[in-house]
Amino acid sequence: xxxxxxxxxxxxLKIGQSMTLQCTQDMNHNYMYWYRQDPGMGLKLIxxxxxxxxxDKGEVPNGYNVSRSTTExxxxxxxxxAPSQTSVYFCASSYGRTGPVATNEKxxxxxxxxxxxx
Amino acid sequence: xQPVQSPQAVILREGEDAVINCSSSKALYSVHWYRQKHGxxxxxxxxxxxxxxxxxxxxxSASFNEKKQQSSLYLTASQLSYSGTYFCGTQKxxxxxxxxxxxxxxxKP
Numbered sequence: 001x002x003x004x005x006x007x008x009x010x011x012x013l014k015i016g017q018s019m020t021l022q023c024t025q026d027m028n029h030n031y032m033y034w035y036r037q038d039p040g041m042g043l044k045l046i047x048x049x050x051x052x053x054x055x056d057k058g059e060v061p062n063g064y065n066v067s068r069s070t071t072e073x074x075x076x077x078x079x080x081x082a083p084s085q086t087s088v089y090f091c092a093s094s095y096g097r098t099g100p101v102a103t104n105e106k107x108x109x110x111x112x113x114x115x116x117x118x
Numbered sequence: 119x120q121p122v123q124s125p126q127a128v129i130l131r132e133g134e135d136a137v138i139n140c141s142s143s144k145a146l147y148s149v150h151w152y153r154q155k156h157g158x159x160x161x162x163x164x165x166x167x168x169x170x171x172x173x174x175x176x177x178x179s180a181s182f183n184e185k186k187q188q189s190s191l192y193l194t195a196s197q198l199s200y201s202g203t204y205f206c207g208t209q210k211x212x213x214x215x216x217x218x219x220x221x222x223x224x225x226k227p
Contacts, residue, residue, distance in 0.1 A: 027181070033215065042205060043217040050212065059120070059216065090159060096212075102165070102207050104148045109159035 002026050006091050006110035013117045014083040021076040021113050031094045032074040033107065034058075034066065036087040043090065049074055050096065067094030083115045089113045119144060121208045123218035130196045130225045138191040138221045140206030149182050150188040150207040150215065153200075159204060163191070193223070201225045 007022045025032065030051045035043040035058075045058030049068040063085060065077040074093075078085060092107040121142040128136055140149060152160035166182035166189060177194045193200055205214045205224050209215040 035217075042219040045214065045216055048214055056214070058214065093214075104150075104165065104211070104215075106150065106162040106165055107152075107160075107207075107215065108162075111159055111173050 004091055004093050004108050004110035006089075007110065008113060010114045011116070013078075013115065015019060015081060015083065017081050018077070018079050019081070021078070021089055021091070021115075022047050023074045023076065023110060024072050024110070025074075025093040027094050027095075027108065028071060028091060029093035029108070030071065031096045032068065032072070033092045033094075034064075034076045035090045035092065036060065036085075037066065037090065037112075038087050044057065046076065046089075078115075083117050086117050087115060091113060120216055121206055121218040123204075123206055123221050125221060126219070127222040128224070130200075130223065132225055132227055133195050136193045136196060137180070137224065138193075138204050139225075140189045140191070140208070140218055142208045143188045144187070144208070145171075146187055146208050147211045148209045149180075150209065151180055151191050152191075152205045152207065152217075153202045154205065154220075155202045162180070163204075174209060196223075196225045198225050198227065211214075 003026045005117045022039045033048045034046040051080040091110040094107045095105045151163040154160040180191045182189045201218045205217045207215045207217045
């Protein structure tokens with residue numbers, strides 16, 4: 001199994017350009033997440049999804065958009081890239097269940113995308 | 119809303135013990151612990167669900183005090199391989215997982 005796959009691994013953008021970071025998982029997880037990590041800092045949640053067609057904002061959503069049309073894929077779109085978006089981006093997935101037998105399970109992370117905006 | 123970790127950094131000699139704490143102001147359903155080596159993705163250590171159960175594997179264990187909304191990670195007889203940044207993550211039911219700012223652990227020979 002591939003787990004969580006992110007592409008590209010590295011990218012340099014010019015200010016004002018747009019791009020999509022791809023994330024796909026083959027574990028049939030319902031929850032997916034996008035985090036950014038600035039140098040020497042912690043992980044900040046950008047957006048997350050609890051299932052196909054359902055997305056919600058995290059801590060730092062401004063300047064980003066997401067969609068979740070399938071269980072497997074959760075692309076992150078950067079519109080009008082800015083230097084402040086220079087960061088390492090991690091996609092992750094997990095299994096979760098609400099209701100009488102609620103559970104949260106561990107996150108599986110992709111290997112990350114290093115993005116520089118110059 | 120972000121959980122607060124303490125200490126921010128700790129330096130140990132091989133064989134020494136350490137405790138990393140994680141506090142939240144919000145009611146929690148679960149607490150996650152991850153370790154990240156430089157230039158790599160975070161790796162799962164353990165998850166504690168509401169109920170206060172202590173979990174562990176090898177010489178790393180953790181507890182979750184639901185009443186105080188606190189979790190602690192215990193590293194005993196530390197090894198060089200324990201070096202890295204430790205993150206706690208707090209999660210309510212419904213998916214949103216927020217991480218603390220991290221605790222950098224260095225184990226020296």
